[in-house]
Amino acid sequence: MFLFFVGLIGFLVCLVILIVRVVRKKSKKVLGILTAVFFVLGIVGMVQAMNTPAVDPETTVKTEPTVSPEATSDSKDDSKDDSKDEKKVSSGEVFDSMKSVWEDFDITEVYDNKVGTTLARVNIYVSEKTPLDNARKYLDIVLDMRDKCGGAFKKADYNKVVLHFNVRNFDGDLFFYIELSPENGAYHISGSAPADVISLSDESYQKALQTALDEI
Numbered sequence: 001m002f003l004f005f006v007g008l009i010g011f012l013v014c015l016v017i018l019i020v021r022v023v024r025k026k027s028k029k030v031l032g033i034l035t036a037v038f039f040v041l042g043i044v045g046m047v048q049a050m051n052t053p054a055v056d057p058e059t060t061v062k063t064e065p066t067v068s069p070e071a072t073s074d075s076k077d078d079s080k081d082d083s084k085d086e087k088k089v090s091s092g093e094v095f096d097s098m099k100s101v102w103e104d105f106d107i108t109e110v111y112d113n114k115v116g117t118t119l120a121r122v123n124i125y126v127s128e129k130t131p132l133d134n135a136r137k138y139l140d141i142v143l144d145m146r147d148k149c150g151g152a153f154k155k156a157d158y159n160k161v162v163l164h165f166n167v168r169n170f171d172g173d174l175f176f177y178i179e180l181s182p183e184n185g186a187y188h189i190s191g192s193a194p195a196d197v198i199s200l201s202d203e204s205y206q207k208a209l210q211t212a213l214d215e216i
Helices: 002-024 029-051 069-078 093-099 131-148 150-155 203-215
Strands: 084-089 105-112 117-126 158-167 177-183 186-192
Touching: 093 105, 093 150, 117 131, 131 150, 131 158, 131 177, 131 186, 131 203, 150 158, 150 177, 150 186
Parallel strands: 117 158
Antiparallel strands: 084 105, 105 117, 158 177, 177 186
16 A cells, blocks of 8 residues: 555656646656656555455454473473472481480471482470570480480481470470581581571570570
8 A cells, every 4th residue: 555655646746747847848758757657656556455455353363472381391390499308207217216315396307309418307395484494405405316316317317407496385486496417427516596596586585595505
């Protein structure tokens, strides 16, 4: 359709100028050629417009962007973390060894598929009368497990054992743990909750933990 309008406008303009030049008896060869060219353009544009089918918006098919199976698979993989496998432990040498020290606990093994190591996450529960008594009891249990369960930890090939402090029937905030790591064939205390984490705990337990830690 564009060619038709260009040809029509060009043809009319050239035709007017050509008539003026004929009247004034001036050279009209170039204008004659241009008039013919625009006339042909107009004819071509008209034929092209006639042969172009009309587009019905109701029958127009909308194309959706294609998504490759690889991209779909990648997006699914990103939505979940398969790098670690967790397993509750309720029997076996490690469980029995820890139970011989303290009965109120639970343990979860966390296997890291990326590096091929296993971490043991242990929750130790105590229920003494005061925050200080609870803190002391927890630390006593940790030291006993370090001394008496190291052989079982070694057989299980734990690269780290994280022992979390929990108090039964306590609804306040309590954030503390001690880490045991293997060294020279035995497990030793290799770390604990940093001060900024301990500071999130209830004030009574912040003081109790500090006192109990100073005693060992």
